[in-house]
Amino acid sequence: MRIEWTEDLSTGVPEMDEQHRRLIALLNEFYTAVERGEREEGIRLLFEGVDQYALFHFSAEEAFMEPIGYPDLASHRETHRMFRREYLTAAERYKAGNRKAVRDLVAFLFSWLYTHIQKTDKRYGIFARRPAGQE
Ligand SMILES: [Fe+2]
Structure with a gap:
């Protein structure tokens, strides 16, 4: 399974979309x-x-969300932290000789990233585009 970046993953923030593509x-x-x-x-x-x-x-x-006063920054940051913890745990398992860990990791990465962009990242894009005066 491979994933492709498609328009439905767009946050509307070109810099972030570019990084997601990468x-x-x-x-x-x-x-x-x-x-x-x-x-x-x-x-x-x-x-x-x-x-x-x-x-x-x-x-x-995080540096994008901070100056615009994004209200869900703390929980978004926590999600990033949890992701990294999972990632490092899988890396440790792999280093310890669990070769299946890498396959599990790739599957986890794909589904995590896809859902994260679609459900969580898109929200900061919507917030950034809100009309002035609306919080
Ligand atoms: Fe994110």
């Missing part, structure tokens, strides 16, 4: 490498690449 591309790369049974070193680098990019992207989103 994140999805990285996940697809990760997925392909896992499916191909790529060597451990390659998988490890992809693990790190996704982690680094996700961290960068989450901070960028």
Whole structure:
């Protein structure tokens, strides 16, 4: 399973959409490498690449939500934190020799990201576009 960025994932914030596209591309790369049974070193680098990019992207989103006074910033930030915890746990399981962990992780990443963008990220886009004077 691969996922593609489509218009229905658009937050209406071009910078964030661009980062989501990049994140999805990285996940697809990760997925392909896992499916191909790529060597451990390659998988490890992809693990790190996704982690680094996700961290960068989450901070960028939080930095976007903060100055506009987005009311759900705290819970959104918590969701990002929970995601990272899950991600690192899966990475640990993989390092400890659980090869199935990486497949579980990829499945988790895809469904998490898709739902997160659709249900949570889109809301800051709607908030950012609200007419002036409406909170
Ligand atoms: Fe987010």
